[in-house]
Amino acid sequence: MSFLNYHHLRYFWAIANEGGLTRAAKLLNVSPSSLSVQLKSLEEQLGQPLFERDGRRLRLTEAGRIAFDYAKVVFKSGDELLSTFKSMSLGHRQMLRIGSVATLSRNFQIEFLKPLIDREDVELVVKSGALGELLPQMETHALDLVLANQPATMELNSEWRNLLIAEQAVSIIGHPELLRKGRGRGASFRFPNDLARVPIVLPGRGEAIRIAFDRIVDEAGIKPIVLAEVDDMAMLRLIVRESHSVTLAPPVVVKDELASGALVELCRLGQITESFYAITRSRRFEHPLLKELLGVERQRSSRD
Secondary structure (H helix, E strand, O other): OOOOOHHHHHHHHHHHHHOOHHHHHHHHOOOHHHHHHHHHHHHHHHOOOOEEEEOOEEEEOHHHHHHHHHHHHHHHHHHHHHHHHHOOOEOOEEEEEEEEEOOOOHHHHHHHHOOOOOOOOEEEEEEEEOHHHHHHHHHOOOOOEEEEOOOOOOOOOOOEEEEEEEEEEEEEEEOHHHHOOOOOOOOOOOOOHHHHOOOEEEEOOOOHHHHHHHHHHHHHOOOOOEEEEEOOHHHHHHHHHOOOOEEEEOHHHHHHHHHHOOOEEEEEEEEEEEEEEEEEEOOOOOOHHHHHHHHHHHHHHHHO
């Protein structure tokens, strides 16, 4: 019985990725001549040439493209296997690595992670950043899950899985004094008309709720007084709390401030909602903690 030499396959995969022997040899810390011998051995075993010359570059043949597709699957599975066991290598503790976009509510993240918090057998690693920075880290298995307020674009990677875990109404939130200012105690906030006189702190222009907000005020002919544009929800909370301005956010973002009376919900915007997604990658070996966490979230969503 003939067995495939996976070292030869790894060398072939590196050459195809790097586009040539020299760059692949540098990556693998071997000589180009040694790499050429390994490639020749694989071609002899498969009975097909895998590359052809195109000037100074190597180009995959039809057989090479087929072999490269198989190699990607093989080494992706191997990387997943290493990643899975690495997360279980802390004695009896398991590690779950989560990325969260900077614009995501910290209160929402805590609610999502609550089933794993205080568990002695779990170590959580949470990284914050832009969605475009976090998704590549999931491709290399540096992250197991990304929490975001928008889905991953399937055109960029067909292996992304977007699970809608919550959808919440968005409100205009501000200082209690704004309820009394201008029109008498207890007067309601008129959206969007009152934004012509009350400054607002807005999330960044790329956010879904900001896009919906801009469309509404444009259609109403209102020019809001924008005090600040903030991508970080923690900073947004601080600015609104320390000023007589309002902001646009789901109430969960300022849950503690609403409970203490430091901020109030001035009006709820039925036409704007914010969605929360758990983004994962299709894997042969699913992380056990991820399976557990998303299972809890699915049960919670079905009850809601």
